[in-house]
Amino acid sequence: MRVVLTGGGTGGHIYPALAVAKEIARQEPQAAFLYIGSKKGLEAELVPRAGIPFQSVEIAGLKRKLTLDNVKTFWKFLRAVSDSKKMLREYRPDVVIGTGGYVCGPVVYAAAKLGIPTVIHEQNVVPGLTNKFLARYVDRVAVSFEESLSFFPAAKTVLTGNPRATEVMHGEASAGRDFLGVDADKRIVLIFGGSRGARPINEATLAMIPRMGEFPQSHFVYVTGNVHYETISAAIKELDALPGNLSVFPFVHNMPDLLAATHLLVGRAGASSLAEITALGVPSILIPSPYVTNNHQEKNARGLEKQGAAVVLLENELNGERLFKALASILKDDERWAEMRESSRKLGMPQAATDIYQVMKKVAK
Numbered sequence: 557m558r559v560v561l562t563g564g565g566t567g568g569h570i571y572p573a574l575a576v577a578k579e580i581a582r583q584e585p586q587a588a589f590l591y592i593g594s595k596k597g598l599e600a601e602l603v604p605r606a607g608i609p610f611q612s613v614e615i616a617g618l619k620r621k622l623t624l625d626n627v628k629t630f631w632k633f634l635r636a637v638s639d640s641k642k643m644l645r646e647y648r649p650d651v652v653i654g655t656g657g658y659v660c661g662p663v664v665y666a667a668a669k670l671g672i673p674t675v676i677h678e679q680n681v682v683p684g685l686t687n688k689f690l691a692r693y694v695d696r697v698a699v700s701f702e703e704s705l706s707f708f709p710a711a712k713t714v715l716t717g718n719p720r721a722t723e724v725m726h727g728e729a730s731a732g733r734d735f736l737g738v739d740a741d742k743r744i745v746l747i748f749g750g751s752r753g754a755r756p757i758n759e760a761t762l763a764m765i766p767r768m769g770e771f772p773q774s775h776f777v778y779v780t781g782n783v784h785y786e787t788i789s790a791a792i793k794e795l796d797a798l799p800g801n802l803s804v805f806p807f808v809h810n811m812p813d814l815l816a817a818t819h820l821l822v823g824r825a826g827a828s829s830l831a832e833i834t835a836l837g838v839p840s841i842l843i844p845s846p847y848v849t850n851n852h853q854e855k856n857a858r859g860l861e862k863q864g865a866a867v868v869l870l871e872n873e874l875n876g877e878r879l880f881k882a883l884a885s886i887l888k889d890d891e892r893w894a895e896m897r898e899s900s901r902k903l904g905m906p907q908a909a910t911d912i913y914q915v916m917k918k919v920a921k
């Protein structure tokens with residue numbers, strides 16, 4: 557199968573596409589891939605790193621209000637459609653899969669217009685603008701939550717889950733620990749604010765660092781996000797005493813291994829992250845980003861909270877003290893942790909990538 561993948565902007569849209577590619581490669585070692593993304597998105601770095609050929613189209617996001625910028629965006633869209641058509645004619649894929657983010661728009665639209673079979677994947681409960689627009693042109697829509705089915709035409713929509721869930725099941729806890737240099741008797745607490753880091757989570761974590769020593773059985777892995785790393789490292793250096801149970805990184809590229817070794821996650825409530833932790837049954841403290849469309853991260857987070865898999869802290873109530881208390885309520889209560897683990901695992905859909913591969917195979921030429 558020759559496959560074009562597209563999706564981008566943030567990790568939450570890129571990693572699912574890469575997870576689909578990995579699953580296809582496992583099932584069909586001769587499969588070939590091309591990823592079409594934007595030069596400005598995180599995909600320009602992550603895709604070549606994953607060893608997949610990358611080409612780019614230029615695209616800008618639509619503003620929700622009618623502005624002059626939107627007229628420019630429209631022209632850019634048409635140009636991106638025409639550029640995408642050229643790339644697609646040259647590559648001749650059997651199927652195109654889009655996993656959300658603006659860049660999917662022109663690529664998947666162009667494919668549909670050329671008569672190439674198309675599939676889109678939606679990670680969130682409430683679909684993004686791009687996937688809503690594309691739904692009428694594509695052959696199949698794969699969704700991650702039952703609640704999303706109603707947003708798309710019933711005849712072409714299937715519930716699969718998020719392919720990152722499958723990907724993390726291939727992670728190896730021992731590799732994650734070796735990478736960190738942390739012994740098996742330590743409980744890993746992973747802190748990260750989505751694929752780009754989040755300032756409020758960083759501030760609360762920073763305020764909490766002096767108290768990490770109160771959890772001697774735990775090792776904290778704090779991923780700041782690339783753009784925040786310098787400021788945070790400088791602030792950490794200013795602290796009077798550094799706890800011995802802390803590692804700090806700007807970004808990690810081996811999340812499946814790290815997550816497999818993780819005891820508790822502190823993070824945003826991006827849909828891909830949640831699919832990963834529920835597949836593995838990792839309990840979490842979630843601080844949903846309030847800056848996303850329709851406040852969808854809070855909806856994602858409340859879903860886990862309702863089932864007892866997560867504790868939700870809203871950003872406006874977050875500080876070092878509250879974060880510490882939430883951590884203590886789980887790290888110092890093994891029974892509660894075990895219950896959360898079970899509840900989390902019940903929500904997981906670890907077969908997602910395999911299901912999406914089947915959907916793609918069915919529609920492929």
Ligand SMILES: CC(=O)N[C@H]1[C@@H](OP(=O)(O)OP(=O)(O)OC[C@H]2O[C@@H](n3ccc(=O)[nH]c3=O)[C@H](O)[C@@H]2O)O[C@H](CO)[C@@H](O)[C@@H]1O
Pocket residue numbers: 566567568569571679680720748749750751752779806807808809810811824825826827828829830832845848852853
């Ligand atoms: C601000 C914004 O628009 N966020 C959206 C974006 O989030 P964002 O890109 O932050 O998304 P997610 O939390 O869903 O996914 C992050 C992905 O990056 C990976 N990762 C993260 C940090 C790191 O150092 N290394 C690494 O590999 C995670 O394992 C995960 O696979 O897409 C999600 C869809 O999936 C949406 O639900 C989010 O609302």
